Amino acid sequence: MPAPAIFQNNAGVNPSEMIDKLMQAERMPLLRLEEDIARSKVEIKAFEELRNRAKKLSDTSRDLYSFAGPFATKSVVSSDPGAITGEAAPDVDPGTQEVEVLELATKHQITSRKLARSESLPKGKFTINVGEKELEVEFPGGGVVDLERALKGQAGQDYEVSVINIDANTALISLRSSVSGTDGAFSFSDPDGILKQAGFIGDKKVEKKNSESVAFEQSKIQSPAEAKYKVSADKKSLSLESGSQASLKLDSEPGVISLNTSSGPADGASAEGASDKPGSDDRRKVRTESTKPGPDVEVEAGDIKFPAADIERTRTVKEGNPSENPAASATSPGQVTVLFESGGTTQKRQFTLPASGPMELPLNDLAEGSKITSIEFQAAEGSNLTVADLRIDSTKMDAAFGPLNETQPAKDARLKMNGIEITRSSNQNITDIIQGASLNLHRPTNGPVEVTVQANTEEIKKRILAWVESYNDLVKFVKENDEFVKSDEFQMNRDSTGDIREGYRQLKDRSGIFAGDPTARQMLNSIQT
Known part of the structure; x- marks a missing residue:
């Protein structure tokens, strides 16, 4: 007898629907596990974001805490913006000086004469004086390329060498000092006449500074x-x-x-050069002056009135010297x-x-x-x-020869400090003009400008605002992700026949990532206390 077909005798039962429900029930643990994995990944990302924001707050806090020096650090501000900048040490008193930049320091730049590429120069030696160095160059002889190679071989950090091609057949060699001011000016010793033949030097000797x-x-x-x-x-x-x-x-x-x-x-001594307190050595400058007795008055003590005694008052008066110059303090x-x-x-x-x-x-x-x-x-x-x-x-006067062709003369920076003209070999990091301050010159000024040493308020403000921003960002992130869903929006037990676990899952999904987890809240409380 053949076996009866499944559901053959069960009229009214939808076999496909029942099979789908059975398969769905079998898949439920796997689906919940996948949901848990996905939720865990979201939580991991949330905690990574929490860590990043906490680290940012830690960095800005450390930056602010270590800002004890910069809170006292002074900046140098010019009334002609961009002309003069600089920094000052914390112990420098704020103040203003008048500085006029007349001329900036320049780097010496020279060239040879126009040399034909077919031209050959003799073998020999010569010396380049630049800065505080004397660089001896041994030239094997040859043309423009050979001389360029010999010059570059000794250049180091002291000067730059370049070849400028005039046309297909002629070129010249350019030297540029790496040292600014007259300290970096070129001079040469040329016993074999190589540089003179190349047109670098003439017959004029230089003054050595x-x-x-x-x-x-x-x-x-x-x-x-x-x-x-x-x-x-x-x-x-x-x-x-x-x-x-x-x-x-x-x-x-x-x-x-x-x-x-x-x-x-x-x-x-006082600012005027003398003590304000009279001593034994300057009694002649002090006299005793008596005042007249005051008017008769009555003094009340309870219900009793009685006349007050006359009191003679004395005071010491410092006598000024009539011949004293009022501008002596200056x-x-x-x-x-x-x-x-x-x-x-x-x-x-x-x-x-x-x-x-x-x-x-x-x-x-x-x-x-x-x-x-x-x-x-x-x-x-x-x-x-x-x-x-x-x-x-x-x-x-030095024994060395000066350059014949200057494209940029070597000049010191010239400036006036409170009307006194001074020179410096560099435009950068000038530390001996204003005591405790370092100045950088960027361009000449149109007359005197005020250079003020003041507190670096902009940097202070910048760092405080960075800390406030990172703190508010962290607090906002924690609070947004630490709230449970409101009770009027969701009731965990609204379906009496439903699974309590399903309601809990829905509650977790609709609440913040950190809801129910004390980690973020404890961290925030520790920061705020």
Whole structure:
């Protein structure tokens, strides 16, 4: 007897629907597992995003915490934007100076004459002087390409070599110094005549500039027995107390003497140079003055009235000196005297020092054969004087030859500081004009501009705003993903016949990623506390 067909005797049953439901029931654990995997991936991404935002907050917090220095760091701002920039040390007092940039420093650039490619130059040696270096070049002989190769072989970081092709048959060689200012000017020694034949040099010799930093050596300082002075550990500065004098022995060629000065009132003196408190040594400047008795008055003590006693009041009055100059506070803190030998006799020149800032003493016009023998520093009464960064710049005729064809002469930067013209070999990182500040020159100015040292408020504001943004971003992200769905939007047990687990899954799907997980909330609480 054949087996009966499935569902053959079950009228009203849809076999396909029943099979689909049975298969769906069998797949349910797998579907839930796939949902759990997908949900876990979303949670992993959410926690990665949480970590990234927390790290960003940590970085900005560390940046802000380590900003103790920059909170005090000063910036240099020019009233002519972009002309002068710079930075200042934290201990520099805010203030304004007048600076005028007359000319920027340039790098020396020269060329040979036009050389035919078929032309041959003789074998030999020559020396290139650039910066503080003397570079000896050995030339095997040959044409333009061979000379270019020989020059590049010694160039290093001191100069650049390039060939400019004029046409198919002629070219010239260009040299550009890597050192700015007159310190980087080219000069040459050419015993074999190679450079002269190539048109690099002529018959004119050059003046050699020498810059000598002068140290305050204790063994070279002389002073009266009563003088009080101090030399810094690095021997770069000399400090004199009020009224003191010191002389530094030298044996230098005539030139321009550069120095920096700073000053302040002597200990126990006011800004005007005298103590406000009368002492035994200046009693003549103080008198006692009596006032007249006051009017009769009655004093009440409860219900009792009685006349007050007459009281004579006295006070001390400081007498000013009628001959005293009201502008005395603006006087110089001292003087400097330069002694030199000229024509067999000792002569001197005296200069008044500024209260602070750089100063140049021109002694480059002395007669040939003169020698600077000493420099005397004298602090004024009531002022302490400090002299620093002493330097002598001199020039003399050198045995080397100068270039014949200059496309860019070597020039120092020229600027005026509070009306005093000074020169520097570089446009960048000039540290000896404003004490504690580094200046960068970008272009000449149209007259004096105000250079102000001030707090770096823009950088402070930038870092604080970055921290606030990262903090708000983290808090917003946690709160948006840490909320359960509202009860009026979803009831977990709304279907009494449904599976409680299905309701929980729906609740999780419709709530935030971090809902029910204390990790994010604990992290946020720890940050806020």
